[in-house]
Amino acid sequence: MAKRVLVSGGAGYIGSHVTVELINAGYEVVVADNLSNCDMTCFEGVKKITGRDDIPFYQVDCCDPDAVAGLFAENEIDAVIHFAAFKAVGESVAEPIMYYRNNLVSFLNILEESRKQGGCNVLFSSSATVYGEAEVLPVTEQTPRLPATSPYGNTKQMCEDILRDSVAAYKGVKGIALRYFNPIGAHPSALIGELPRGVPNNLVPFITQTAIGKRECLSIFGNDYPTEDGTCLRDYIDVVDLAKAHVAAVARMLDGKMKEDYEIFNVGTGRPVSVSELVNAFEKVNELKLNYKYVDRRPGDVMAIWADTTRANEELGWKAERSVEDTLASAWAWEKHLAGK
Numbered sequence: 244m245a246k247r248v249l250v251s252g253g254a255g256y257i258g259s260h261v262t263v264e265l266i267n268a269g270y271e272v273v274v275a276d277n278l279s280n281c282d283m284t285c286f287e288g289v290k291k292i293t294g295r296d297d298i299p300f301y302q303v304d305c306c307d308p309d310a311v312a313g314l315f316a317e318n319e320i321d322a323v324i325h326f327a328a329f330k331a332v333g334e335s336v337a338e339p340i341m342y343y344r345n346n347l348v349s350f351l352n353i354l355e356e357s358r359k360q361g362g363c364n365v366l367f368s369s370s371a372t373v374y375g376e377a378e379v380l381p382v383t384e385q386t387p388r389l390p391a392t393s394p395y396g397n398t399k400q401m402c403e404d405i406l407r408d409s410v411a412a413y414k415g416v417k418g419i420a421l422r423y424f425n426p427i428g429a430h431p432s433a434l435i436g437e438l439p440r441g442v443p444n445n446l447v448p449f450i451t452q453t454a455i456g457k458r459e460c461l462s463i464f465g466n467d468y469p470t471e472d473g474t475c476l477r478d479y480i481d482v483v484d485l486a487k488a489h490v491a492a493v494a495r496m497l498d499g500k501m502k503e504d505y506e507i508f509n510v511g512t513g514r515p516v517s518v519s520e521l522v523n524a525f526e527k528v529n530e531l532k533l534n535y536k537y538v539d540r541r542p543g544d545v546m547a548i549w550a551d552t553t554r555a556n557e558e559l560g561w562k563a564e565r566s567v568e569d570t571l572a573s574a575w576a577w578e579k580h581l582a583g584k
């Protein structure tokens with residue numbers, strides 16, 4: 244019998260790509276999403292891509308303990324991938340209570356139900372933000388976490404710790420935290436992708452919206468950093484590659500391959516790319532000119548971060564494969580798809 248994975252936040256950007264790859268790999272998937280930061284566009288896209296019209300979808304809020312209990316009561320769940328969370332750094336600074344309540348309570352409810360089942364495999368969607376401005380690059384999983392600079396980042400650290408402690412305390416609960424670097428791009432079908440609400444905070448949606456004419460001009464935040472071209476360095480990971488890392492991690496848990504009951508993996512490419520390089524690559528691969536200007540640094544930005552991916556490569560048997568050019572072409576194809584072009 245196929246194993247069943249509950250994907251909380253499964254209608255969102257990363258959750259929808261993960262749902263596709265899980266189904267491609269032969270898993271059954273149950274999607275739960277309260278649609279607070281997305282609509283059904285991506286879930287409909289998932290159904291088209293997979294040709295599966297029968298994927299169970301629950302419009303529930305994981306902050307509601309009864310709703311989460313219902314998900315487990317109605318479905319035999321072998322593993323959970325928990326995405327359901329707020330993720331805007333700036334908003335978290337303005338609304339910390341909302342962020343702590345949403346991101347912590349939903350995860351606590353998932354863990355509580357997993358424990359009640361007599362155990363479950365829980366994969367938590369964490370972030371490279373936990374490393375802050377690391378002194379030594381690239382960062383490994385052993386690189387010390389630094390104090391979070393936003394409530395959002397703090398919820399990622401706190402949820403990692405809650406998972407670690409729960410695994411230690413409750414027999415049968417196993418956990419993996421995946422620390423994502425900068426997920427970008429879209430599915431090659433252009434049927435699913437990122438759907439930012441309002442003005443995008445992240446670089447690639449801002450680029451694609453500028454290219455399509457929704458935004459006038461991209462502001463590049465700072466060109467006076469002590470990097471080769473003066474702009475920040477990040478590790479941009481293709482969202483389909485990222486999704487495949489989840490499949491590898493779920494298989495590791497379900498096939499009894501974990502070396503410890505709580506494990507952490509960096510999910511990146513291991514390749515630093517500057518903002519200017521990314522913009523140039525976008526222009527080149529999509530054969531267009533982008534309107535951009537250099538402005539002051541954005542407060543809170545780290546100068547550089549990229550992953551040492553040795554652990555994920557060796558232990559998960561996973562490696563990022565798509566080139567930055569192909570990823571940027573997919574981001575542009577998705578933006579055009581949204582515009583009906």
Ligand code: WQD
Nearest residue numbers: 330332370372444445446447449462463464475518541544
């Ligand atoms: C990337 C680079 C900007 C926008 C954030 C979160 C992190 C994670 C991913 C989220 C930086 C520059 C950006 C723009 C620009 N989690 N930039 N002009 O800040 O690395 O990470 O998103 O869900 O936790 O902190 O990503 O895409 O915002 O920025 O010049 O309009 O692009 O300064 O160097 P970031 P980003």
